[in-house]
Amino acid sequence: MNGPERITAVEGGVLPLRGDDIDTDRIIPARYLRTVSFEGLERHVFEDDRAAARQGATLHPFDDERFAGARVLLVHSNFGCGSSREHAPQALARWGIRAIVGVSFSDIFFGNAAMIGLPCLTAGREDVEALMAFAEQHPRTSVRVDLSALALESDAFSCALSMPAAARDAFISGAWDTTGMLLDRVDEVRAVASRLPYVTGFSAPPRA
Amino acid sequence: MGKTLLQKVWNLHTVRQLPTGQTQLFIGLHLVHEVTSPQAFETLRTRGWRVAFPERTFATVDHIVPTRERRRPFLDVLAEDMIAALERNCREFGVPLWNVGDRHQGIVHVIGPELGLTQPGMTIACGDSHTSTHGAFGAVAFGIGTSQVRDVLATQCVAIEPLKVRRIRVTGRLAPGVYAKDVILEIIRRLGVRGGVGYAYEYAGDTVERMSMDERMTVCNMSIEGGARVGYVNPDETTFAYLEGRPWAPPGEAFRRATAWWASLASDRDAAYDDDVEIRADDLTPVVTWGTNPGQSVRIDEPIPAASDAEALAYMGFEPGAPVRGQRIDVAFIGSCTNARLSDLREAARIIKGHRVAPHVKALVVPGSAGVQAAAEREGLDAVFRSAGFEWRNAGCSMCLGMNPDRLEGRQVCASSSNRNFKGRQGSPTGRTLLMSPAMVAAAALAGVVTDVREVLS
Numbered sequence A: 001m002n003g004p005e006r007i008t009a010v011e012g013g014v015l016p017l018r019g020d021d022i023d024t025d026r027i028i029p030a031r032y033l034r035t036v037s038f039e040g041l042e043r044h045v046f047e048d049d050r051a052a053a054r055q056g057a058t059l060h061p062f063d064d065e066r067f068a069g070a071r072v073l074l075v076h077s078n079f080g081c082g083s084s085r086e087h088a089p090q091a092l093a094r095w096g097i098r099a100i101v102g103v104s105f106s107d108i109f110f111g112n113a114a115m116i117g118l119p120c121l122t123a124g125r126e127d128v129e130a131l132m133a134f135a136e137q138h139p140r141t142s143v144r145v146d147l148s149a150l151a152l153e154s155d156a157f158s159c160a161l162s163m164p165a166a167a168r169d170a171f172i173s174g175a176w177d178t179t180g181m182l183l184d185r186v187d188e189v190r191a192v193a194s195r196l197p198y199v200t201g202f203s204a205p206p207r208a
Numbered sequence B: 001m002g003k004t005l006l007q008k009v010w011n012l013h014t015v016r017q018l019p020t021g022q023t024q025l026f027i028g029l030h031l032v033h034e035v036t037s038p039q040a041f042e043t044l045r046t047r048g049w050r051v052a053f054p055e056r057t058f059a060t061v062d063h064i065v066p067t068r069e070r071r072r073p074f075l076d077v078l079a080e081d082m083i084a085a086l087e088r089n090c091r092e093f094g095v096p097l098w099n100v101g102d103r104h105q106g107i108v109h110v111i112g113p114e115l116g117l118t119q120p121g122m123t124i125a126c127g128d129s130h131t132s133t134h135g136a137f138g139a140v141a142f143g144i145g146t147s148q149v150r151d152v153l154a155t156q157c158v159a160i161e162p163l164k165v166r167r168i169r170v171t172g173r174l175a176p177g178v179y180a181k182d183v184i185l186e187i188i189r190r191l192g193v194r195g196g197v198g199y200a201y202e203y204a205g206d207t208v209e210r211m212s213m214d215e216r217m218t219v220c221n222m223s224i225e226g227g228a229r230v231g232y233v234n235p236d237e238t239t240f241a242y243l244e245g246r247p248w249a250p251p252g253e254a255f256r257r258a259t260a261w262w263a264s265l266a267s268d269r270d271a272a273y274d275d276d277v278e279i280r281a282d283d284l285t286p287v288v289t290w291g292t293n294p295g296q297s298v299r300i301d302e303p304i305p306a307a308s309d310a311e312a313l314a315y316m317g318f319e320p321g322a323p324v325r326g327q328r329i330d331v332a333f334i335g336s337c338t339n340a341r342l343s344d345l346r347e348a349a350r351i352i353k354g355h356r357v358a359p360h361v362k363a364l365v366v367p368g369s370a371g372v373q374a375a376a377e378r379e380g381l382d383a384v385f386r387s388a389g390f391e392w393r394n395a396g397c398s399m400c401l402g403m404n405p406d407r408l409e410g411r412q413v414c415a416s417s418s419n420r421n422f423k424g425r426q427g428s429p430t431g432r433t434l435l436m437s438p439a440m441v442a443a444a445a446l447a448g449v450v451t452d453v454r455e456v457l458s
Helices: A047-055 A087-095 A107-115 A125-137 A165-173 A179-183 A186-194 B005-013 B038-047 B077-093 B108-114 B129-137 B146-155 B180-191 B206-210 B213-221 B237-243 B252-264 B310-316 B342-352 B370-378 B381-388 B438-447 B453-457
Strands: A009-016 A072-075 A099-102 A120-122 A142-146 A151-153 A158-160 B014-017 B023-026 B029-032 B057-060 B123-126 B140-143 B157-160 B164-171 B199-204 B230-232 B275-280 B287-289 B297-299 B331-334 B362-365 B413-416 B432-435
Touching: A009 A125, A072 A125, A087 A107, A099 A125, A107 A120, A107 A165, A107 B146, A125 A158, A179 B146, A179 B157, A186 B014, A186 B023, B005 B014, B005 B023, B005 B140, B005 B199, B005 B230, B029 B108, B029 B146, B038 B077, B038 B146, B057 B108, B108 B123, B108 B129, B108 B213, B108 B370, B123 B129, B123 B146, B129 B140, B129 B213, B129 B230, B129 B237, B140 B230, B146 B157, B164 B180, B164 B206, B180 B213, B180 B275, B180 B287, B180 B297, B199 B206, B199 B213, B213 B230, B213 B237, B213 B342, B237 B252, B331 B342, B331 B438, B342 B370, B342 B381, B342 B438, B342 B453, B370 B381, B413 B438, B438 B453
Parallel strands: A009 A072, A072 A099, A099 A120, B029 B057, B029 B123, B123 B140, B164 B199, B164 B275, B199 B230, B331 B362, B331 B413, B413 B432
Antiparallel strands: A009 A142, A142 A151, A151 A158, B014 B023, B023 B157, B287 B297, B287 B432
């Protein structure tokens, strides 16, 4: 990921992935975390779920050719719950996903995705259901996820999206890569540290 | 209007409000392990940055460590690469590392408290979602991803959104055979696995106040399974007594000053909460999961609800309306950052002493740290476990997750004291996990089936 860049909208095909509480162990099984880089993780995205689907003679959406090249992932609620592994959004981003629209996201996943420039936006459950059903019937549907207008639009469908203002502003202004911003105020950081009794070894009287 | 501990600690550590509206929050303690740090260190190296506060940064190895044969190089070349990378990174960036074979090595969330690194009033971050464990001390502790690990290494800060606070008051006495693990499983069952999204959980009430630090850690550990990134307990005399004399706790006169400061950080009586929940504990029973998320559980004497998630039932091979009690198990695992502390091992040993593991069950005990292991061995607990037919291993995350040689095979069913029963979590893509207290795991290991530990104890 090279950043930061401004991310105001994502356009592309939709990939509907049904199910609440899809955890990061499913997105990228732990055995693929035995690596010192994020390279190649996309090859193992949803690997066990996809294998299970094949065994059951069904097609996992990530194996469904009709959704090949999709850039917008559609999910239900609490997507990305579980472990804090950034490998999960990394695997999705490297697979080609550029935005995720869902009913809700786990806090850690939402933050991890934001840190690598992958916006997660929420929509009402009815809208998500309707869009999933539409995308399954019309798999080549292309949508535009507009972060400025907070709307998802396509020829046949549109709905409102939401996203915390801070996260949205960060994407739109290109400030989602935080390190530079945090590095900016080294003196203020030192000042805060020097006021914390545990940093100074409780040598001064406590400031209750 | 009073303040909660979360608000007080948050304010003390706020560097500034960022233009994005997030808080730039100073991190008092950064714990590092081999899985989520290599890419972060690599960025520092590429950009020519240093670790900003190496004296507030500590590393150990836990996730990938083999718990039986630990000779180097590891047989798993990927694991060897990871530990070698951590060694090099810690050496190059001046971060202390407790490596395999060191007396302080262990699961990050076990060694932080054990060494007195974890203290009330700190902000604590680690690239692991179970960092919430440290909240047991009245710290504000949360898991972060690798990009945030990079930020904390380079700046000792994170950019983070403020959290709401839900107070969960647990009241009443726990019956014998009912443990802190049952309390948190019940909380997750009642509030759901998404109930805590956007919240910090403050655990309060007389049940929590009576809990030992080990028990409070078990409760706070699984906050994230309820969706809450942060869980904490207000610091009190139990907290201070635990910390006194630990290697990194303030010594002598400084400790007295520290306790005064720590006590001042507890939530005020008139603090306002965004939500308040009460849970009665006196009628609680052992709780066991039946499904593929930690909220899918039943009290041991209840059947699996008729209207349960069909996908989870199919994966687990369970029928709605069936009991979990009596379910045959293949593996019994006592370990993990949830339940591998000395008191957990003592309670499990008390149950198995003089008995034998069922012949078809593979049973293992993995102490949470080298310190826990040494203390347990001094008490002879290793002998108790071994003579009952348990394997006694070295410290690590082990079978909590499939990153080291300890894994389920095929569709094995594991009675596990760990924290996640996700599909494939324990290393086999079709493996099945039943979460329960370590005492319940011990009882299941002996019987070969899920058993109500209260019957064993009576």
